[in-house]
Amino acid sequence: MNRIFFRFFVLVMLSITGATFVIYFAFSRLFGDPLDDIARRQAAAQIFLLEQYVDKAPSDEWLTRLNNVRVVSNVRYDLVPLAEVRAALASGRRAALDRGEIVLDPANRSFWRRVDLEGERYIGSHEEVLHAQNLPIDIDQALKMEALRYVIVAVALLVPIALWSRSHWQGLQALSRVADEFGSGKLTARAQMKPSDTAYPLAERINHMADRIEDLLEAQKSLLHSVSHELRTPIARLEFGLELLDARAKDPDLSKRVKAMEGDLRELNALVGELLDMSKLDSARNLQAAPTELAPLLRECTQMLPPSPHALDCTVADDLGELELDPRLLARAVCNLLRNAQKYATGRILLSASRTANAVEIVVDDDGPGIPVDERDKVFEPFYRLDRSRDRATGGFGLGLSITRKAVALHGGAVRVDSSPLGGARFVITLPA
Template sequence: MNRIFFRFFMLVMLSITAATFVIYFTMSRLFGDPLEEIARRQASAQIFLIEQYVDEAPADEWLARLNRVREVSDTRFDLIALPKARSLLPAASLGALERGEVVLDVEGKSFYRRVDLKGERYIGSEDEVIHVQDLPIDVSLALQMEAVRYVIVALALLVPIALWSRAHWQGLQSLSRVADEFGAGKLSARARMQPSSSIYPLAERIDHMADRIEALLVAQKNLLHSVSHELRTPIARLEFALELLGAKANDPVLQKRIDAMEGDLSELNSLVNELLGMARLDSGQAPQRDTVEVAALLHTVEAALPPGQPLLTIDCAPDLGTIEADARLLGRALSNLLRNAQKYAALTIRVTARRDGRNVTIAVDDDGPGIPPDERERIFEPFYRLDRSRDRTTGGFGLGLSIARKAVLLHGGTMQVAASELGGARFVVVLPQT
């Protein structure tokens, strides 16, 4: 946010600077160089002496008057050849010199003027130029005055802009804070700005949007939670009924059907548990944090996995240490990752844990078929499953990875998926130390 207003301030300053140069060059083009006009006023006494005293002398006294002026003035009055004067002046000033006008050299603190155009002062006077040097020209004060003038104009523009920008900036900061809180799960966050605020219409629309999103999410969570709980009762009844039926069944075919139905009920029960887990994670409640040994947690998760292939190896760094986390919730996330790897790995699963500064990085690699790059983010969406994983044996419900990522995010960490060196998928979990 600060960057926006810094850029705006720089844009205003650049605009004022550009306007200053545009004004200067426009005034110079239309009315002449203002600095030259100031210098001409400062040299007006010497110009007056030449035009009103020396030039008013009769032809045979012109040089005598010029000499008298030289004696009483601190300024140098020299006669130079016309070709030399032409070589000392820029091309833009030669026209004025040829017309007999006074040509100022502000930087050199001097001016040039032809003696006359027809040789009426003395013999050869048409080929000579008066070069007056050491004039009392000082444009620095004028430049300082111009600078002060433009600084005052700039401040007159910037002060009201700054006051308006400050109120606007505070409003945007408030909206940014609300967006951060709302995105972090605090659904009650609102801007609540006064109608006099410059961004009140935007804040009002954001508040209405937040109200609608909060209502939809709360309704969704309530529905999910209620449905999950309501399903438990008929599931329990069916389980009880199947147990009674199985105890009385002597037909092997009927027993096989009962076993299949019990498997379906077990799957349905697992789905309800997953849905309730999702509902708890979506509630936004901060996890209960305790000091957790990362290596011990990984080995505990390993011990709870179903036995059999593929081969699982865990490589923990000796300096792995502890983190502040909810052991049950984080263990659930790691268990979901390892169970997912068990479904797709051919022979090998490798878990590595390293400490990187103030973070702990846990990577789970397998030698399975891997995950296409365009689906590596979608697999974390609830109920999303790859086409090849929709069969009954490996498909699951598409909730395990979503739950794992939500649990990691609640701990302030990240979870990413990439290609593994083993040929399959690589899930990387980064957890902060605190």
């Protein structure tokens, strides 16, 4: 958010600077160099003395009056050849000199002007130029004054812009906080603004959107929860009926089919349980966080797994410390990863954990077939399975990894998939320390 207003401030400053240069060049083009005008005003007394005193003298007294001015003035007046001056001037200034105009040189505090055009002052006067030096011209001071004017204008523009931007910035900051809270699962978060605030119309639309999203999510969760609970009743009835049927069945083939149907019912019952668990992970309100020692929790996860022929190594240090977390949810997330590794590993599974200044990483490695790079994000989607031909062999519904991601996200962490040094897949849970 700060970046937006910083860029806006830089844009305003650049616009003011650009406008300053445009004004200078436009005035130079249309009305002449502003520095010449400033220098002409500063040297106005010397120019007036030359034009009104020296030039008004009769032709035979022009040099006399010029010498009188030299005596009483600090300005140095020299007569130099016209050809020499013309060679030193640019074409535009040379033309002005040829017309008999005063040509200023503010940088050197001097000006040139031809004595006359017809040689009326004295013999050869039309071939000489009067060069006045050490004029009371101070361009630096003039430039400082002009710069001060532009600074005052810039400040006069920036102050109201800053006040106007501040109200927008505060409103957008408030909306940003609401968006962060809403995105983290606090569905009741709303923007509280006055109708007079500049961001109020946007806040109203965001609140309406949040109301709609909250209603939709609540309806979805309620539907999922209700349907899952309603399914439990017919499932229980079917289980009871199959048990009675199996008890009375004398045909071995029928008994085998009943056993298969019972397996399907157990699978359906497990699916309902998974769906109920999914519905409980949609909000941070279900998080029961408490200070928890991480190392014992991870070792306990290895004891909660079903029997497996694969070797499970646990290299968890004792100095992982405590974290503010829900031990039940985190254990569920880690166990899901370990069970997933049991399904696909060929001989070895490794659980490890490490802690840095900012984060804790929990890593589950296996030596299975691994996960293709283009499908590593998809495996966390509900009901997504890499190899559908192995669904019956491996079991599961494609919900375990999705539950893991939601449980970790409720703790402010993330889970990702990499390639394992063991040759299979590596799942990494990152939690803020």
